Amino acid sequence: MPSHVTPPRGMRDFLPAEKRRRERVLSTIRDVYRSFGFDEIETPVVEGTEYLHSGLGGDNEKQVFAVLRRGLDVEALRAAGSPLDLADLGLRFDLTVPLARFYASHRGELPTVFRAVQVAPVWRAEKPQKGRYRQFVQCDIDILGEAGPLAEIELISATTAVLAQLGLTETTIRVNDRRVLLGVLAHWGVPAELTDRALVELDKLDKIGVEGVVAQLAALGVEGGDLAAQLGQLGEATWQSVTDAAPPAWLDREAFGDLLALRAALPTATLVFDPTLVRGMGYYTGTIFEVAHPDFAYSLGGGGRYDGMIGRFLGTDVPAAGFSLGFERIVDLVELGEHDDDGLALVHDRGVPAVELVSLQRELLAAGESRVRLVKRAKNLSNQLDGLAAAGFRRFASVRGGEAAADLSIRPVGD
Template identity: 45%
Template sequence: MAKLDNGPARGTRDFPPAAVARREAVISSIAESYASFGYRRVETPALESVERLTGGQGGENEKLIYKILKRGLPEHLPPGTVLSDLTDLALRFDLTVPLTRFFANNHAQLPIPFRSLQIGSVWRAERPGQGRYRQFTQCDIDVLGEPTVLAEAELLEATAAALIALFIEPITVRLNDRRVLSSIALAAGVSGGTTAGYFVTLDKLDKIGWDAVGRELAERGFDARVAASTEELLGYLADSSSEGGMLDRLGDALPDLGVDVLNDLGQTASALERLSREHEGMTFVLDPTVVRGMGYYTGQIFEITHPSSSSSIAGGGRYDDLIGRSLGRDVAACGISIGFERVVDLARIDPPDLGVAVLYEGEPSTDVLAAARAIRKLGKRAALVPRKKATRQQLDSLYSEGYRAFVTFEDGRPATPRSLGPDSS
């Protein structure tokens, strides 16, 4: 065999022990936070049918699907072969599409509302770049079958709790509603068919500012009055001194907005305000510029931001129409996804305690093996480690790996016990 490059496939990563320990600790912490709200883990396969994944629910992500070759095809393809005939399965690009299939398939056995937690890998053939990977972990919670904004309030409270448990602070929860966005578009004079492009540009306001938004809207062919009315409208809304004031102004400025939309926003807002009074590390804003990428949202949408991350660290919303596409009847649904890779970087996690390193010379004697066994019987971890000449250096390095106690054997017999404190590492 020719010698191959031993790196992982482009855009993917190998995780050595310290990295896995960190990721696993974050997963445990998140899972426990969500479990305390009644969310339970669900798992679906990595592979779904190509048909389902290209059904139009994934937006831009559908272009990035890894498709699987059918088995048993001939090496020499007959002339006229069409690419799409060669594949039947594909790797999932998110956890929402598989969840809707799972729910449609299993709803009869599930409690309603069903609280789902999913933590798993997804795959996208992205151009690899800083913080962008072709295989990465997503962490989603969803409430299925709860039509009221109790779902929104709980998802956000649970996610704030999960982030704060990882010492990820300060965080800001930003709340909006797809129906508010539609009314803004209407009020700004955007015609029906062009709202998608309008929202994509509006979504960038935070990062690029009004001048650039205006230029981009012009490039997209919008009349200059669209940018002007939008700026004026959002300026009027932002000028309120409280979230309650903002709701009043939304009602004033967007007369076509249903009173139920405002009432629901008021209810979620008051739950979040109460929460922000309890947690110093959390603030809350009603933000009519929050857009969220996916096309399937139908009601409230939200994201959570952190000062050290330019994009949001969590986001989601209500998607009451999506399950209907699999099940044949609509089911109220609402979800939020944590940007797991960003959260792993931000989390404050204690280093692992690897227990006792039992150091021996040459081949381990019966005494060495018995010592390790005795330590394990006490419920402690014990790893056999061949001793190096530079013992002090080796102990320092083992300490920094996570070993917290040492037993050294010389000539097969226990040597004077050594202990290391944090000051010696």
């Protein structure tokens, strides 16, 4: 028998109170997204290795929990050239790759423009740390089949409505476009074959600072004595600074025009133009965005346009854009008030027949109570009521035996 019975590292158990809290936040997220016309779908927790290792997941593909093939024997182990040769499935590392596979499987049954919601756990075999787990919940919305900016506008509009409903009023949406990033790298003279690696280094700006990024770019062969100053200017760039004067040489005018149109369509959202925003996934093709909050060094979510992904599964390109909320970080920020479902506990003496207790419970539920628990009376009633209050039961009734539901004296737990 192990001395410590704990969940696997980077994974967690949730006690009833925390589980209720999480479900209430998830319910709010689902309800708001549904009100914006999105339909919820569900995909398997495992996908084929050919999808999980298709080159679309960036570094996340290195963190896949692989599932060994059935029927492996010693000869198969000896013949394997790598561990992946022994696996045909893996736990999903995000919800976007499964969505692409789902759409390719069911396109004929879906509308021309499909608005999807997915709320589900994902798994990554990374080093656990504060706010970062090996199993965590993602809340994704995606619009497939809409090539114009309406998709991005809907995604940001719906997500800012979710944040407002949860009381997260201090958030901002950082926006950029992959075409802006490519223009910056071209301005610096980065060869096309080094673009992806240069973007990886630029994405580290908030972690290693300007000098660190300059050093990493120099190691790739990117030269320029004023590179540090240019990076600083990128970090300070705002809508106003690039529209008041002549646009800087690195700015892709068409992409920036699309971002301005986005801002015009979302006057109530706090959008911030950030040309250093990269987003780690290599599948983004246009607009990208992240949710920032002053209480977190990390983003609370993000997404963008990924027009090239569906075609990898379907053989035909389909325009696509999505927004993913980091639920584990958001749930810690949300303050929940008293909930309407306050629960009723029937505290009964030991001699009350079970058939009578169950009958009372059924009557109360039929009369409109949403939650009724049968509780055997403890010697210390005061401590017992404290425990019930912590479990979400705000009212109780003592059952001695022989009472009808209408005769019960229901009192607040705090009395």
